[in-house]
Amino acid sequence: MSTASIVYDIIGRFTMHSLPFYDMVQNPTKENLINGSIAGFAACVAVGGLVIVVAGITYLKKWRWLWSEWLTSTDHKKIGIMYVVIAFVMMGRAIIEAILMRAQQAWGLDGGFLSPNHFGQLFSTHGTIMIFFMAMPFLIGVINYVMPLQIGARDVSFPVLNSISLMLTAAGAILIMASLVFGQFSTGGWFGYPPYTEAHFLPGVGPDYWIWALSLSGLGSTLTGINFAVTIFKERAPGMKLFYMPLFTWAALCTSIMMIFAMPPLTVATAQLALDRYLGFHYFTNELGGDMMHFVNLFWIFGHPEVYILIIPAFGIYSEVFSTYSGKALFGYASMVLAIMCIAILSFTVWVHHFFTMGQGPSINAVYGIASMLIGIPTGVKIYDWMWTMFRGRVRITAPMIYAIGFIVLFVLGGMSGIVLANPSVDFQVHNTDFLVAHFHNVIIPGVLFGLIAGYHFWFPKVFGYRLDERWGIFAACCWTLGFMLAFFPLYALGIMGLPRRTVAYAQPAYVPLEMAAFGGALLIGVALLSLLIQLVVSYLHRDENRVPVGDPWDGRSLEWACAAPPPEYNFPVIPMVSDRDAFTAAKAFGTAYLPPAEYVDITLPKNAAMGPVIGALGFAIAFGLVWHIWWLVCLATLGAFATMIVRGFARDTTKTIPAAEVEAEYEQWLEVVRAATPVTRADETRPVNQGLADQTALGAAS
Amino acid sequence: MSQEVFHYPGLNLGKAHPRTHAIAQTTIFGFWVFLMSDAILFGLVFSSYVTSVHATAGAPGPKQLFDITSVFAETLLLLASSFTFGMASLSMKYSHSKRRLVGWLVLTLVLGAGFLGLETHDFLTMVAKGGAPEHSGFLSAFWDLVPLHGLHVTGGSIWLICLLGQIKRYGLDTRTKLDIMRLALFWHFLDIVWIAIFTVVYLAGLA
Amino acid sequence: MSERTDQIGDRPAGLELQRREFYSYVSGVVLALILTLVPFGLVHFGHAPVTTVYWVIGCLAFVQMIVHFRFFLHIGFRQKREDLQLILFSAVLLIIMIGGTVWIMGSLAGRMMLPLQP
Ligand code: HEM
C-alpha cells in the first residue's frame, strides 16, 4: 500500500490545493492574487470568527451554560432564537457576497476583478445561503417563537424533534461556512443544474458541498413542517377554533403543510444527483439514457412551493403588523385565510414557469402559465385587505409599518413583473436575464425579507423584554427600501437590454451606468444591514430604559402579548380559554386580562436533550466525510447516528415538573409588576414610559 | 357502543389503554403526516421510474432482468408479515401476556428478513445479468426505487429489533406501545408501496 | 408508568370489538391475496393485449391499496376529519406531481424523440 493511498484513506481527497491561499502562492498572477486574497480573507474571517467565539466562551467560562441553557434546550422559544441567530449570521455573509458581485459587474466592462470561477461560487453561495440558510431559518425561528404562544400552547408537539431540526439546519450552515476554508463551493448556482454539476464537468467538492448542505437543511425543514402542522392541529388552547387563529398562525400552518409536501422533491433530486456523482448512476448525465431535464422538473416541483414557503409567513407577519399598528381588527379575516389557502394549493400547480424554454409542448406552457397568473388573484385580495385594514385606523408609522408599507408598494410591482414573466412568450425573451433577477429580488426582498425584519422589530420586545431603538430602526428601514429600489430597478432595464444573469463580464458600454447605480444600491443595503447591527447594540446598551416587563408594548391583539416579556419557560401558568378572534384584545376589553387563575397546577415540560446537538454534529460529520470522500468518518458517524437514535428509544425519564407553588410565585410577582406599571397610550408607545401595559381607556382602543 | 370513532389512523387502542390512547392522538397523527411526506418521496421516485422505463440505452431491460416467481414470493412474504403485524397489534390491545405479542413480532421480523433475503438475491442476479445501475437511465431509476423500499423495510426491521429490546427492558409501557403502533403503520404503509412496485415495476415490465 | 391493560367495562362489547377487528385483518389478507393472485396470473399465464393488461393490473392495484388502507390501517369515513383530509390532500398532491411529471416529461420526450414511447 502506497503512502498516497494511506493518506487518501485518512483525509480523502483533501490536498494543499484545497486551501484558498495555495494557488495564489504557487502561481502569483494578478488574477490569482486578487481572487486568492478575497477568498483567503473570507476564510480568515470565518476561522477568526470561530476562534473568537470559542475563545470568548472559554474565557467567560460559558460552555456549560451554552450547553445546558441553549444547545440542549427543547424550549421552542430558545430554539426560535437560535434559528434567527443563524439567519442573521448567514445574511451577513450573503449580503457581503452580493455587494462583491455587484462591484464586479459594475466594473465588469471587458473584465472586472473576479475570475469567472470565483464569481460563480459567489452567486451559488449567495443564492443557496439566502434561500436555505437565511430565509428558511429566519421564518422557522419566528414561527417557532411566536406560533405556540399565539395558540396558547406550552410548546410544540415534539420538542426534541424541534431541537434536532435546528441542529440539522445548523450543520448545513456550518458545512457551507466550511466551504470557505476547505475547498471551493459549487459554481452551479442555487439550483445546481446537471449535467454541469455532474462529476464529468465538476469533479471537485463544490457540488457535493451544495448537495449535502441542502440535504441537511431539507431534512430539518421537513421535520419542522411536520412538527408545526401537528402542533397547530393538536395543541390549540381550548376554544380556539381554526377560524379563531391569528393570521400568523394560519400562515404558519400553510407554510408547514407546504414544507411537508414540497421538500421530498428536493430530496429526490439531490439524492439522485448524488447517486450520479458518487455511484455512477445515469439519471441526469448526457449519455446512457440519462436526462437532465428530470432534474429541472423535480427541482422546481420543490422550488416553486419553496418561494411560497418563504412568502406566506411574511404575509402572516404583515397581517399582524397592519392590524396592530392600525389599532383595528384585520379587515376581511376569512378572505385572508381563504387567500393563503388558495395560494398554498395553487403554488403546487405552477412549477413549469421556471422552465418554459425547456422544450415541452405549448399546451403545457399555456396551462402552467395561466395557473401562474391565477395566483395574482388571491394575492391581490390580500393586498386590498391590508389596505382596508389601515383605512380609518389610527395608523402609527413605526419601523415595522415602514417595512409593511414599503412592502405593499414594492411587492405589487414585483408581483406584476411576475405576471409578465408568467406569459410564456414573454418569458422566452427575458428568461435567464437580469429581468428575472430583478423580479425575484423584487418579491423576495420587499416581500420576505422586509416581513421578517418587521417581525423581528415587532416581537423583539416580547423575546428579550426591551424595545429596539426606534430611530435606528426607521433609518434602517428607509435604507432598505431606497437601497432595494436603487439596486434592483436598474436590473429590469438591464435584463430587457439583454444582460444574461450570472454574467461575470460584458462588452456593452451601455450597461455601465445602470450597473453603477445598482452597485450604489447594494452599498446602501450594506448600510441598512449595518444600521440593524448598530440598532441592536444601541438598544442593548439602553435596555434598562426600554424595558417592557408587562409584555404588551404595542397594544397587541393575540395571545402572545398576554404573558410577560420575556415569557416564562412554560408560557402560560394556566392554559387560556379562547372564545373569539383577537383573544387578547377581547380579554383587555372585558377586563379579564392580567387576572390570577382560579387555581395553579403543576406543569410538565420536556427535559433538555442532548439528542439534537449530537445528531447535528453527526450529520455534519457524515456530510463533511461524504464531501471529501473520507469514508471512515462517514461510516463511524452513521453508526453513531443510529446508535444515538436507538439509545434515545430506551430513554424514559424525559420530562420534568414545575411545581404549582413556583408557578404561582412567579406569576404573582409578574402581576405585581403589572399593577405597578402605568398604562400608556399609543402616542407614548416608543417612549421609555412604555412598560408594556396598554391604556384601554383611550378612544377606539377596543374597536 | 358498536360504532367506535377512530381517533387516529390505524388500530385504535380505545378504552383498553386510556392513557396511551390519549397521547396517541398527537403522536400517531404526527407519524402519519411523516408517512404522507414519505409517500410523496416514493411518488416522485415512481414518476422518475415511469418516465425512464424506455431509457435502456442498449442495456438489458425488464424482460431480461425480472423474475416473476421470486417477486411473487416476496409479495406473499410481505403480505403475510403485514397480517402478522396486525395480529401483533391485536394481541397488544387485548392480550394480557407479552408472550403472544412478542411471538407475532418475531414472526413478522422473520418474514421481513425473508423478504429482504429474497430481494437481495434478486438484486445480485440482476447484476450478474448485466443489470447494474451504471448501465442505463432505466437501471438507475430501478435501483433508486426498489432498493429505496428495501431500505425502508430494513429500517423497519431494525426498529422492530429495538422494540423487542424495549419490551424486554421496560415491558409494555406507554412509550413502547406508541412505538409499536407507529411501526405498525410504517409496516402496513410499506406494504402499500410494494403493491405499487410489483404492479408498476415488475408486472407492467413483464407484461 | 404502567397502566392496567385491560379495563374494558362491558365485556361483551369489548369482545365483539375484538372479534370485528380480528376479522378485519383476516378479510383484508384474503382480499389482498386474491387481488395479488389475479394480476400475477394474468401476466404470467395470460395472453391478453398489453394495454388491457396495464389497465387491469392498474385497477387491481388501486383496489388492493384501498383494501390495505381499509382493513390494515382502518381508514374509513369514521376517521377524525383532519386525518381523512390529510390523506386526501396528499393524494391530490401526488396526482398533481406525478401526473404533471409524466405529462411534461412525456411531451418533452416526444418532441425530442427520446425513447420514452416504446
Ligand atoms: C440584500 C441585497 C441583495 C443583493 C444586493 C443581491 C444581489 C444579487 C446578485 C448580484 C445576484 C447575482 C445575479 C446574477 O446572476 O447576475 C443575486 C442572485 C441571487 N439572489 Fe440575491 N441579492 C440580495 C438579496 C437576496 C435575498 C434576500 C435573497 C433570497 C432570500 C436572494 C436570493 C438570490 C438568489 C436565489 C439568486 C440566484 C443565484 C443563482 O443565480 O443561482 N438575494 N443576488
Ligand SMILES: [Cu+2]
Ligand atoms: Cu415559481
